[in-house]
Amino acid sequence: MTALLDIRGLTTEFRVNGHWHAAIQDVNLSLAANETLAVVGESGSGKSVTALSALRLLPQAGARIARGEILFEGRDLAKLSQRQMAKVRGDEIAMIFQEPMTSLNPTMTVGDQIAEVLMIHRGMSHGAALKEARDLLDEVRVPDPGRRITEYPHQFSGGMRQRAMIAIALACRPKVLLADEPTTALDVTVQHQVLTLLDDLKRERGMGVIFITHNLGVVAQIADRVAVMYAGEIVETADCTRLFANPAHPYTEALLRAMPRVDRRADTLEPIPGSVPSITARPAGCHFAPRCGYVRPECGHHPALGPISGAGGSDHQARCILRAKAEEAAWTV
């Protein structure tokens, strides 16, 4: 399986009170065509920073990619200029965001906002691009697209706006779609419709999708593979079914126990005590140790992400010394 997008050792730092702190650290992710990779974690775990770093969309002041490569079809995006990057964005790699209510320009018609991408990357005329925008709205199942392209975002409901966002993102048939919590702000029925739509479009086009969410129910519905992030690091990665059946990292376990399920009584839900440490106050050893039920003295050393014992032939990795294969129980200090 050749990777379409291969993020290697990515470290992004933010400037806080004059010092640079790593928001995400040594993140490795690879995405194949026609694959959905879910990135899961609590708020502040670094999911969005990872996606924004990959598209180089972080503010130019106060944030920097300190180390790592973002390989897309052999090119390292981390080394491109902003001008070269603008050519990649929206064309080969597209992104959709969490807040459909504020993510569209209020003073431009929805049709013009979709057409704009085609005019920039495909050099289409306004007329041709608008016609294509109409077809795209139809494709994302917005009813009456001919009228809808002339309307403004405030005339759209939340779900319809997210569909319009998807139409914008997919206009140039990107190879990779970064979806940053695209359904979080929507109500459950609309959420389901949008997820189904995204999944259908992914299949039709053979796109690779990185889907960022904190909702494990959504992950189970759409993901092929899952990467769990905690405090700026990937702590576990596995096939979707494997991860749900055999979570290896204590954090993943805790996340699964905290998820409400129809087949269990609600009073057995276990919240995870404490909260994600801020980027200026991360523990020196295992970042999860202060909240972990299995904590041991060795956890004061920072563990590496590695294959777990009993992974069989699968590519199941975790960042926990308790679950590491005996011979690979190396840790970094």
Added chain:
Amino acid sequence: MTRYIIRRLLAAIPTLLAMLTMVFVLVRLVPGDAAMAMLGDQASEVSLAALRAKLGLDQPIGVQYLAFLRDMLGGNFGVSMSSGRPVLEEVARVLPYTLELTASAILIGAIFGLPLGMVAALRRNAWPDYLSRILSLTGLSFPGFVSGILMLLAFAVYLRWFPVMSTASDNFVDHIRNLALPALNLGLIMTAYITRVTRSSMLNVLGEDYIRTARAKGVPPRRLILRHGLRNALIPVVTVVGLYFGTLIGNSVLVEMVFTRPGLGKLILGALQARDYTLLQGLMVIFASFVILVNILTDLIYAVVDPRVSYS
């Protein structure tokens, strides 16, 4: 859109009535009355009573009020007590000068203020930002008549580029030369205002989610700033220009005095000095109507700039 315009026009009616009532009350609160002002305090009771009867001042206050409303709404502002000419004629003679001055000031403000504010926002906390902030603070802190006198000294007295006294002229070049200094004086104040509002509004807009969306679409920088940024940042700028219009006419009164330029300013001052009640009353009504009109225009420009407005 048509419905929106009609709604705005209807909403202006109560404002107009309130304004007229206030002018009516103000004129009657002044010590002495119009008859006394016209005849002087040595006038006999008989002649005063005769004039009051002629002016309708002996009528009950309600009747006077209705007559006043009828006259004002019908555009019948009466005759100036000092010159004997109709008030409307007096105003019409000088209004173009004042309008020309305020319009040029707004134009200058927009031409310099918008780019300055944008550059300041884009180069936040770098030297272009500091420069534009210092310039706008200076422009805002200087009273218009002080900077006017300084400009007169520099450009008219020492450098002799422009005339010291503005006189009416049919020659276009002379006309512009007469307009230049007063317009620049007011225009710089306007520039300061527009720079400030544009900067803060642009900074707000650049932090919006839809700007991030536009960047994620690969929109090139120029288009990002103009089409996605400025277009949305303009909404508060329009508000400020509209609100400031009334103040601008007020300022132009002072500037007209400094540059000895014909205009509403001179007319108002003359009317005050001559205690010309009818002219003052007419000027107040016309002035206030202008402000109301500009507010309606601002609302209409809103609807053009921001598509959300006409629907809500």
